[in-house]
Amino acid sequence: MHDKSIVQLAAGLRSGEFSSVDLTQAFLDRIGRYDGILNSFITVAEQSALKSAEEADQRLRSGTATPLTGIPIAHKDIFCSDGVKTSCGSRMLDNFIAPYDATVVTRFKQAGAVMLGKTNMDEFAMGSSNETSYYGPVRNPWDQASVPGGSSGGSAAAVAARLCVAATGTDTGGSIRQPAALCGLTGLKPTYGRVSRYGMIAFASSLDQGGPLTRSAADAAAMLQVMAGFDPRDSTSADRSVPDYSGSLEDEIAGLRIGLPKEYFGEGLDPAVARSVEQAVDEYRRLGAELKEISLPNSALAIPTYYVVAPAECSSNLARFDGVRFGYRCDDPKDLEDLYKRSRGEGFGAEVKRRILIGTYALSAGYYDAYYLKAQQIRKLISDDFRSAFEQVDVVMGPTAPGTAFAIGEKADDPISMYLSDIYTIAANLAGLPAVSIPVAPVGGKPVGLQIIGNYFQEGRLLNAAHRFQQVTEWHLARPELFYKEDKP
Amino acid sequence: MSLDRSDVEKIAHLARLAVSESELEAVAGDLSNILNLVEQMSSADTVGVTPMAHPLHMAQRLREDQVTETDQREHFQSTAPATENGLYLVPRVIE
Structure with a gap:
């Protein structure tokens, strides 16, 4: 049951093969059995999940079900969920019961999906290994000594280990795609503005974007169909119609023009990972795609630029955590300033503090032009690189991450080497483009991930290209055996 | 670009973030390393380049000036560390 796709599960729910309550209980049992090892959930919402499952079963009987009705999923703990703890992986919000739903959460509720719980993540989504979480590291289902990637590491580990059918994540610099790559999943970061950010705790507002982590492109299409769409509550939400993502999965890809940026295959890329990616690209050639070497000349500037833009925006966004209105408050503050400083000093972890400090510095008087303004200008150059590329090709392909999952602790004390694990993913965020890792x-x-970057609002084409690949290959069906023993009756 | 302890103290004050004496040295080192990484930006020629404020060059949408939210003060204040009569409590500011 836990190895079926969303479409298969939806069919099983409709034929009466199993109910949503059966399905939900089966996944809750798996969480109980395996999550002690993985630590992929911060909160398991057992009671509300079973209640939603009962409602879903009624809806299935009454004929008002959607493709997601009764399907057990998990949300990254960055999405506010009414009445459920929403920690963002931080001590700062350890006591925070969200008083409202994020739009993404609302949309899944309306679709009748069952929320099993909230997944672990790097604190405030700042990290690439899930090690900065206040709730401890998440283990990679493929190798428990390794990280699952981050920041959506809990979502990735949970989906890979079949503790939920699919999960939501967010991606500011690679936080959906890199954990998808390291855990063997399909992870999609949509175009900036495609998925509402309302109720999604903000890290870097001009880069943040929610998206799905799933076991296949077809599942990702079903998830994105629910998530995408205009939201008047998000002032940067794109007011344009949402295409039928599942409907275009089977489109022909012969003649698809694939650009291979030479900058994505150079120094720093693990040669074995490069071979895997090249093999995959070759598969596309056999499917009739045309390959073309291209150049994205400003690629090397993506990381330096990101580490100005993201911290600057984070320092501003995280100013709201002041120990006054919600979240952590220090004991016995002697005055207001002490309350602010110690609540924040004790409530935030080391990486979050580093980024707040860098951002504060970059935005401080006298430094704005040299840092933030310069970064916004380079962002334009990076975006222009893609603009030229998409005049010649339909999609851009390359590795998602420079290597496979690294050992827990290996990069934890070296922020810079951690930052470099997002070397291929950050540019899509800076440019606002959609990208998927398969x-x-x-x-x-x-696992190793292939990244496919598309032009604005081309999520359908990305999922189509991903699906076509998954029809002729079986990498997406591979499963971590430890978590796959068939449940004993 | 290298920051020292007193720079970190100044920035931490601006950010209203307590950084203990014992952490200052290490934080200064970390921040200096990040700034050195960021320094690579200087290799880019950005003369005359328009800064990109929004990936899709969209203008911020405006809405009608109408009340759309209901009053949920009590609901939202239920998560606050300390409140009284609908107000948030903080240490005494005015003597």
Whole structure:
């Protein structure tokens, strides 16, 4: 049951093969059995999940069900969920019961999906390994000594280990795609503005975007169909219609023009990962795609630029955590300033503090032009690189991450080396473009991701290209055996 | 670009973030390393380049000036550390 796709599960729910309550209980049992090892959930909402499942079963009987009705999913703990703890992986929000739903959460509720719980993540989504979480690291289902990637590491581990059918994530610099790559999943970061950010705790507002982590492109299409769409409550939400993502999965891809940026295959890329990615690209050639080497000349500037833009916006967004209106408050503040400083000093972890400090510095008087303004200008150059590329090709392909999952602790004390694990994913955020990571041939038993970047609002085409690949390959069907023993009756 | 302890103290004050004496040195080192990474931006020629404020060059949407939200003060204040009579409590500010 836990290895079926969303479409298969929806069919099973309709034929009466199993109920949503059966399905939900089966996943809750799996969480109970395996999450002690993985630590992928911060909160398991057992009672409300079973209640939603009962409602879903009624809806299935009454004929008002949607494709997601009764399907057990999980939300990254960055999405506010009414009445449920929403921690963002931080001590700062350890006591925070969200008083409202994020639009993404509302949309899944309306679709009748069952929320099993909230998944672990890097604190405030700042990290690439899930090690900055206040709730401890998440383990990679493929190798428990390794990280699952981050920041949506809990969502990735939970989906990979079949503790939920699919999960939501957010991606500011690679936080959906990199964990998808490291855990062998399909992870999609949509175009900036495609998915509402309302109720999604803000990190860097001009980069943040929610999206799905799933086991296949077809599942991602079903998830995105629910998530995408205009929301008047998000002032940067794109007011344009949402296409039928599942409907275009089977479109022909012969003649698809694929650009291979030479900057994405150079120094810093693990040669074995490069071979896997090249093999996958070759598969596309066999499917009739045309390959073309291209150049994205400003690629090397993406990381430096990101580490100005993201911290600057984070320092501003995280100013709201002041110990006054919600969240952590220090004991016995001697005055207001002490209350602010110690609540924040004790409530935030080391990486969040580093980024707040860098951002504060970059935005401080006298430095704005040299840092933030300069970064916004380079952002334009990076965006122009893609603009030229998309005049010649339909999609851009390359590795998602420079290597496979690294050991827990390996990069934890070296922020810079951690930052470099997002070297291929950050540019899509800076430009606001959609991009998907799909699993290709593993290296040393660990998953590898192929990244496909598309032009604005081309999510349908990305999922189509991903689906076509998954029809002729089986990498996305590989499963971590430990978590796959068939449940004993 | 290298920051020292007193720079970190100044920035931490601006950010209203307590950084303990014992952490200052390490934080200064970390921040300096990040600024060195960021320094690579200087290799880009950005003369005359328009800064990109929004990925889709969209203008901020405006809405009608109408009340759309209901009063949920009590509901939202239920998550606050300390409140009284609908107000948030903080240490005494005015003697």
